[in-house]
Amino acid sequence: MKITFLGTGTSQGIPVICCNCEVCRSDDPKDNRLRVSVLVETGDKTIVIDSGPDFRYQMLRAGVKDLDAIVYTHEHKDHVAGLDDIRPFNYLLQKNIDLYATVRVQEALKREFSYIFAEKVYPGIPQVNMHTIGTESFFIGETELIPLEIMHYKLPILGFRMKDFTYITDAKTIPQHSIDLIKGTKVLVINALQVEPHISHFTLAEAVEFAQEIGAEMTYFTHISHNMGKHADVEKELPANIRLAYDGLVINL
Template sequence: MRISFLGTGTSHGVPVIGCSCKVCKSKNPKNKRNRTSIHIKTKNTNLLIDTPPEMRLELIMNNIQHVDAVLITHAHADHIMGFDDIRALNWQLGHEMPVYSDKKTLESLKRIFPYIFSKENHGGGIPQVELIEIKKELKIYGENIIPLPIYHGKNLILGYRIKKFAYITDCSSIPDQTKKLLTGVDYIAVDSLRY
């Protein structure tokens, strides 16, 4: 399994607009960070977690030309505003992109991007997606995906476990039931915005 961290910045990205702190003014390339997203390549599939505003650039910079499915953690702007760029991935895939998340997030995608899901929109240029609600552990192209309910503030959102790797972003707390789902992981990516 190969994991590519496409973006590791805050919801503003780094540097932040109008900020003149040492980090934002730094010339160090490690201080130039896009909004959060990862790509996971396994023997069976290519998965993308989240579609941030810089998704197009992240995929180009990392030479990722093919994605089989998209997992969304939650519907905040820094995690979904690149959703329209799934259009280019459709060309490579040749069919609708399967997009997985919880019911609340999928409903938000329909509300935020109504033109994608409208029956009256007959023009081209929209992503072709199939929204699939995650209710329990699922298989995508033979890979087991375990949804990890976590808290982002008071909102329940999803992290994901693929094999012995867990990805948890925007986390303020991890419920006890989810901690049990993390048993046996070798690697876990957890955000660390604040103490």
């Protein structure tokens, strides 16, 4: 299994224009983060988790030539806004793209992209096959995905475990039954927004505490805001088996 971090940032806490702070002025490419998304290549399928506003550029930058499925964690715009940009994959690959989402997320997609789901099909619109998921495990090709119930403040969302890889973003609280499903994973990805307290996301300290509770061989933090500080400075303070993810990071499992 090959995992590529397409984006490790978030709309939360990112300036609309450069504020001339040390992060804005950083020459380290690891401080330049697009909205959070990850590419998982399983051997028989190419899967993306969340298609945010930067989806088109992320796929171009990573040189992605194939796409089978998009799996959605939740309906916030920084996780769904790029759905329209699957059109080139429809055209070049001559196939529909499978979408996996809860009923609530499907309803949001149908509101935001009503033309995709209209009865009268307009030529050239994105072609999709919608699959309903919940809390039961499901397969994409030969790979089992185990949904993980997560709370994003008061909004129920999903994380996913695939074999020894667990991916969670936008978590604030994680119930014990989900923790039980996560334990034993070799690579954990979890959100860490910033150092200061936040109502709906793990802080850096909360993410470290959770990572140590799970005890994965390696943990990577994602959904990192501009407010976190410079990548190199934060990494100096982290335990040896916990790192900040960055755009373009590749992990092979």
